[in-house]
Amino acid sequence: PSICSSLLNVYAKCGSFEEAEELFNTFTERNVVSLTAMLSAYVEHGQGKKALQLYNVIQDEHVMLDVVILLCVLQACSETGSLQTSEKLHFELVSAGHDCLRSAAATLIHAYGGCASMANAQAIFDVIFEPNLVLWNACLAGHAGEGNIFASLQTFEMLRLTGFEPDEVTFSAVLAICSYVGDVLLGLQSFTSMTYDNSIYPDRRHYGSIVDLLGRAGNFNRVENMLPRISVQAD
């Protein structure tokens, strides 16, 4: 049984979701772990809709759902923008207790972000005692996804004032919002600040936003100057 789940996980990570699905259908008994592995496979391959379909099916079966599987369903909600399911899972996690809500808070915020409901996301953030950087990043990314430059930068400033060092995920969201609104100056400032002040090595996401930003501004000379530096980076 545990070997089956592991094998399913390998199919999910290395193969396609169809292969994982095929293997999953041969299982005679479904438990929480194998179900989670299957849901995770759907989510990672951008099949959030199929994940939610499977979730609806297992609700009629009598499977004990834990926090981990609910997190996977929430990721599916984020992909598909299913607000009503997000709210339902939110309620279940609140009922499960403080520590459950705390460990699921980042995924919940991310889900509400995907549903374009940052009011709900903010409500979660506000009830968490001493939120960590991951939670700040989730909020920042949510605002960035809505194209809300003001809320994004406000969150970024608050995060720093609280005493956190922005990490590569933080700057990834900042550069994304700069690219979204076309703020070339702030984008380049953030990029240099990231590498110089915070000693963060830019990855493909960061370069992607910067190239997009400069490209839209028609500044192809700067893009060309960056290309040699980008190619040296490994993923």
Added chain:
RNA sequence: AGUAUCG
């Protein structure tokens, strides 16, 4: 044995 934050 299965999950966090980067549209």
